Amino acid sequence: MFLYNTQTRKKEEFVPIIKNRLSLYACGPTVYDYFHIGNARAFIFFDVVRRYFEFKGYEVNYVQNITDIDDKIINKSIEEKVDFTTVADKYSQAFLDDAKALGIKAPSVQPRATEVMPDIIAYIDALVKSGHAYEANRDVYFDTSSLPSYGSLSGKKTEDQLTGARVAENLFKRNPTDFTLWKNSKPGEPVWQSPWGEGRPGWHTECVVMSQKYLGETFDIHGGGIDLIFPHHENELAQAQALSGKPLANYWLHNGFLNIEGEKMSKSLKNFFTARDILQEYDAEVIRFFFLSKHYRSPIDFTRELMEESKRALSNFYEALKTVDFLEIPKILLDTSQSTEVRDFTSAMDDDFNTAKAIAIMFDLVKQLKSPSASEDDKHKAAKVMFYIGRVLGFFQNLETKLHKKQPDLSDALMELIINYRNEARNNKDWKTSDRIRDDLAALSIEIKDTPKGCIWTQKEQ
RNA sequence: GGCGACAUAGCCAAGUGGUAAGGCAGAGGUCUGCAAAAUCUCUAUCCCCGGUUCAAAUCCGGGUGUCGCCUCCA
Missing domain, CATH: 1.10.730.10 (Isoleucyl-tRNA Synthetase; Domain 1)
Incomplete structure (x- = not known):
């Protein structure tokens, strides 16, 4: 079996870490809105990946996260003037419902970021202690210059980022590609206690934590949409690499984008x-x-x-x-x-x-x-x-x-049809036909009555 | 500015060195009182130019075009 590995940009023979077992992680949604048809492509594709490995006789451990704390969720909660958990809960449920409606088999585990907060904080703390992350202005950043291999997944070199790229100005970052691990909180935002004060996690750490928690330090396949290669997966990989010195996943699979009418x-x-x-x-x-x-x-x-x-x-x-x-x-x-x-x-x-x-x-x-x-x-x-x-x-x-799709109930329409034919016969004084229709219907326990207001029919109990 | 993907019939899409799968649409035939359904048959030399080779859609070089990523994104 050969898979195209984004990391090497080649098709490679697939060799599982443990024979006949597959550890698979695919990025799930950030629950701030209903997911779109492009997300559906990714979810359906990884559903097929999972089903195919099962078909091949693998025991599949498929983990898909639900990111339920994030800037976009907070923004939505401010917009709608509700608690961020209200937003997250609503769209988590919508995600589960829609995925089911799409015929997607439920993953083996579907952890949520807020459920693993102590793990996330411990992970960031370990990165700081190892010298791969630094605190500045009550934020914590990952130091990309501390990891020579940074950029290996997406093939981006740090210098390239400087030219023409729209990298947001941030005076506290040591390098333009450094990314936020922990954000200090603004008033009114959800907070968790941490060694760096009250705050909340950045975007990428939750995925590393959840994947490793359920699948181990290195697992078989990590996947998602092509747009996640950079920065999301690159930054996940960087954190894992920095702490364990090992690859996060052996194979990286990315599905292509979806356009609408070109x-x-x-x-x-x-x-x-x-x-x-x-x-x-x-x-x-x-x-x-x-x-x-x-x-x-x-x-x-x-x-x-x-x-x-x-x-x-x-x-x-x-x-x-x-x-x-x-x-x-x-x-x-x-x-x-x-x-x-x-x-x-x-x-x-x-x-x-x-x-x-x-x-x-x-x-x-x-x-x-x-x-x-x-x-x-x-x-x-x-x-x-x-x-x-x-x-x-x-x-x-x-x-x-x-x-065996249920037909819409046609009995009324059909009866009207039959009664019309019978009326036609009666108008022609074709009593033989009209009586035959009545008898045949009677055999089906349907009783016909000719009234001054027209013909009515009833179904008799058998 | 950096990185990357793609270009196959009217449309969608496999094929990555051995002489173009499949689907949809269309055309024609069969069947049929009519209509529908069903069924059979037919429809391309692979963006352009050059090179390698006995042989290229497939490899190499050069064009052209389309799209994406580099900012939240599947």
């Missing part, structure tokens, strides 16, 4: 969509199909047209499954490991999660299922394989409800 998504361009919005319009699996039809590292363009296409394409999966007794599919006993499609699927996914190719394999199976010349036995095999690999990508999660 433009960057932003609130000012009014092309900002939350996952919640999109879920109103499209089924979770349509969204998933849309994302997985392109390689995770490529940028993806979100358009209505492509969503409609994805919808049509995905419906072919279900149409194909309808050619067999689909509810029996999960019960079919079959050694899928011998199937060519499963082999092809595995080699596609082993190659840095080539989900686009994996989907093409799904369509091969669609073709087999729809082939008039296929035997029932072949079809059942194809359906089983399709279900099996589809589940790894996160499809077919509610086969029963998807395929």
